[in-house]
Amino acid sequence: MFKKLPKKISLRICLEVVLILFSLGMGIYFQWEIANLIFFLGFVISILHPIPSRFSAIGAIVLLVATAILLVAKQSDWAETSAIWAYYLMIFTAMLSFSELHKGSDGAIINEN
Amino acid sequence: MKNWDYKKILDFIKQEKRIFSALVFLLVAFAVNQALYANHKKTADSCANGKCLIILPEKPQLTKDNNYYYVDDLFENQPSGYYRLTFQGKSDQAEKILLKLNTYTEKEEQIGELSFAPSIKLQQQEAFFFLPEGFDSLLFQKENFGSGGDVFIEEAGITKLSIASQEELATIKKTIIGEADTDVVKISQLDSNYSLPWLRESKTALGQVFQATENLISAVALKIDINKNLNPSSRQYVLSLREVNYDGEKVSFVGPVVTDLGFSTNSIEKYREVDGTFLFPLYGMLEKGKYYLISLDNSKVDVGSQNYLEFKGSRDDASYSKGSAVMKRYKEFYPIDGDLYFKIYSADFFLENGVKILNGAKIEDLGKGIGKYTYTPKGKLIDLLDLETASPGTKFSDNDKVILAPADKNASLNYIVNTLYPISKLNFSATQLRAAWKNVRVSYSFDQNNWIDLPFLEKSETVSSSGVNLAMDQQATVTDQDSTDNSDNSDSAGDSSSSTKTTTQETVQVFDADIVPTKELRTVYFKITYDSDDMSKGKSFALKNLKITADLKMK
Numbered sequence: 001m002f003k004k005l006p007k008k009i010s011l012r013i014c015l016e017v018v019l020i021l022f023s024l025g026m027g028i029y030f031q032w033e034i035a036n037l038i039f040f041l042g043f044v045i046s047i048l049h050p051i052p053s054r055f056s057a058i059g060a061i062v063l064l065v066a067t068a069i070l071l072v073a074k075q076s077d078w079a080e081t082s083a084i085w086a087y088y089l090m091i092f093t094a095m096l097s098f099s100e101l102h103k104g105s106d107g108a109i110i111n112e113n
Numbered sequence: 114m115k116n117w118d119y120k121k122i123l124d125f126i127k128q129e130k131r132i133f134s135a136l137v138f139l140l141v142a143f144a145v146n147q148a149l150y151a152n153h154k155k156t157a158d159s160c161a162n163g164k165c166l167i168i169l170p171e172k173p174q175l176t177k178d179n180n181y182y183y184v185d186d187l188f189e190n191q192p193s194g195y196y197r198l199t200f201q202g203k204s205d206q207a208e209k210i211l212l213k214l215n216t217y218t219e220k221e222e223q224i225g226e227l228s229f230a231p232s233i234k235l236q237q238q239e240a241f242f243f244l245p246e247g248f249d250s251l252l253f254q255k256e257n258f259g260s261g262g263d264v265f266i267e268e269a270g271i272t273k274l275s276i277a278s279q280e281e282l283a284t285i286k287k288t289i290i291g292e293a294d295t296d297v298v299k300i301s302q303l304d305s306n307y308s309l310p311w312l313r314e315s316k317t318a319l320g321q322v323f324q325a326t327e328n329l330i331s332a333v334a335l336k337i338d339i340n341k342n343l344n345p346s347s348r349q350y351v352l353s354l355r356e357v358n359y360d361g362e363k364v365s366f367v368g369p370v371v372t373d374l375g376f377s378t379n380s381i382e383k384y385r386e387v388d389g390t391f392l393f394p395l396y397g398m399l400e401k402g403k404y405y406l407i408s409l410d411n412s413k414v415d416v417g418s419q420n421y422l423e424f425k426g427s428r429d430d431a432s433y434s435k436g437s438a439v440m441k442r443y444k445e446f447y448p449i450d451g452d453l454y455f456k457i458y459s460a461d462f463f464l465e466n467g468v469k470i471l472n473g474a475k476i477e478d479l480g481k482g483i484g485k486y487t488y489t490p491k492g493k494l495i496d497l498l499d500l501e502t503a504s505p506g507t508k509f510s511d512n513d514k515v516i517l518a519p520a521d522k523n524a525s526l527n528y529i530v531n532t533l534y535p536i537s538k539l540n541f542s543a544t545q546l547r548a549a550w551k552n553v554r555v556s557y558s559f560d561q562n563n564w565i566d567l568p569f570l571e572k573s574e575t576v577s578s579s580g581v582n583l584a585m586d587q588q589a590t591v592t593d594q595d596s597t598d599n600s601d602n603s604d605s606a607g608d609s610s611s612s613t614k615t616t617t618q619e620t621v622q623v624f625d626a627d628i629v630p631t632k633e634l635r636t637v638y639f640k641i642t643y644d645s646d647d648m649s650k651g652k653s654f655a656l657k658n659l660k661i662t663a664d665l666k667m668k
Contacts, residue, residue, distance in 0.1 A: 019136060019139060026143055043138070048132065
């Protein structure tokens with residue numbers, strides 16, 4: 001059955017599109033805010049196409065600093081939102097780091113062989 | 114499907130691990146969210162009969178299993194003599210209670226017998242007795258052990274009388290105690306068959322316009338169904354009261370917010386009543402005949418179809434003819450079909466000979482023509498009712514148990530103290546609530562024309578971070594180390610449970626002044642305001658430990 005698919009659109013791309021559409025559908029079903037939906041999509045895309053964990057780590061640090069500044073400025077609502085985003089990015093970072101560690105250990109085993 | 118298809122699928126899974134990791138992640142996220150964000154509706158009707166009450170009712174002091182109630186150390190350091198005992202009591206059945214003097218050595222002496230008729234409201238009671246030497250406690254004891262009545266006894270206190278013989282007791286006048294009836298519904302619309310779910314839209318306010326028939330509002334009851342998931346926001350809805358112009362078609366604001374109250378989807382439960390509705394304390398001065406709007410604003414809350422408050426009411430515009438349900442979208446309020454379920458509460462004050470007696474004020478006859486007036490706030494929301502007038506924004510702080518007001522324009526808290534009998538000497542004592550807040554100015558007058566400022570001392574006191582006094586000394590040297598933040602949201606105060614042990618020294622104003630009228634007077638006016646010359650950053654002013662006492666000539 002896979003043979004019938006056009007060669008230019010691989011099955012992998014089709015499944016990735018389906019997963020992203022499913023993520024969007026979940027966001028609409030659960031009525032997430034736009035920002036939360038963007039984070040969720042980022043999460044899913046980072047599983048499919050990992051990026052270096054340092055990018056999300058930098059984002060998390062920037063948001064944590066922003067949280068402190070917002071608290072000093074008595075913008076508690078924005079500070080809460082910023083802290084939640086920082087938390088999301090830290091989860092990103094942890095997940096990507098595990099992935100990078102896993103890759104590294106795979107590589108070490110290959111090198112030893 | 115042929116065998117080679119399975120093999121190809123397995124090979125594909127091994128090759129495309131990331132696709133399947135993402136799929137597993139999505140399925141787990143869906144399952145978690147389905148559990149977390151599923152709508153859990155709690156309706157007012159399902160909460161009727163006290164099913165959802167989180168504040169448990171107080172326990173009775175005397176029950177079928179507990180036949181004794183001791184008020185310990187009531188007579189400690191009290192000299193022998195004649196005394197008056199006052200307390201509030203009620204029982205759900207007819208009960209006879211024996212009053213006894215008691216010591217730690219179990220020595221007892223009966224001083225009286227009280228009869229309780231079945232009642233749902235606490236009744237003021239008093240008894241007179243002679244206190245011999247050697248007793249320290251008072252004992253309430255059921256006459257019939259094991260009888261089924263639940264008896265509540267509260268606020269027991271004694272006053273020494275000036276009499277020296279049993280014969281003089283007969284001349285003692287009954288104690289007068291001011292007691293406002295706050296369970297008074299003045300305006301209502303009780304049809305609740307229609308749902309008004311508009312607060313599920315973000316940045317929306319929904320409310321009810323009503324025409325004031327009284328000069329005071331003490332609370333409002335609303336019927337609200339709660340739609341919430343397992344992860345509701347802690348952000349706050351704001352319930353506010355404002356004067357409006359209303360002509361049946363348009364609604365526009367007049368003046369500032371009279372009072373407001375913030376609560377989250379979780380903390381709203383503390384306002385739950387036995388019948389499942391919510392009773393929100395909203396104190397404010399109204400003008401009869403004018404229109405006011407009570408509205409609930411969700412601008413700060415993340416609402417959605419599974420997380421919102423749903424008003425109940427009537428679809429029929431005629432169910433309340435002098436107002437309408439109104440809705441705000443994009444900064445404009447406009448009337449909508451129907452009326453909310455609402456009950457506007459006011460208060461009926463205790464009147465003695467046509468004179469309003471402050472709630473909780475006590476006028477006692479001590480004998481020999483001497484009387485005593487005592488007023489201390491109860492540390493409850495009902496204290497607001499004792500204010501004759503107050504500026505907009507005046508509210509009761511759940512945290513500090515005092516009345517506070519925003520320090521702007523001509524803000525003031527005004528009391529009228531009427532003692533019924535001529536005053537020989539009156540004493541006013543109180544302490545500034547927080548040093549970081551605006552300094553307080555207290556003035557008194559006998560005619561409301563000539564006002565005299567009361568003097569005060571500056572004293573340093575040690576306070577815990579939660580504001581509880583630990584000690585007080587006569588120094589005036591320590592600078593204020595407390596923050597200038599005077600956040601006083603009563604709702605957050607109700608939610609928080611401060612357990613910080615840190616203490617600070619701060620210099621506060623202490624008022625303790627005697628007022629001696631030069632002519633026969635029964636009424637004194639007090640105006641509590643802020644010192645407009647105080648340039649500190651405080652935004653509010655308040656007094657704690659307020660006490661007004663007076664020696665009276667009881668002819």
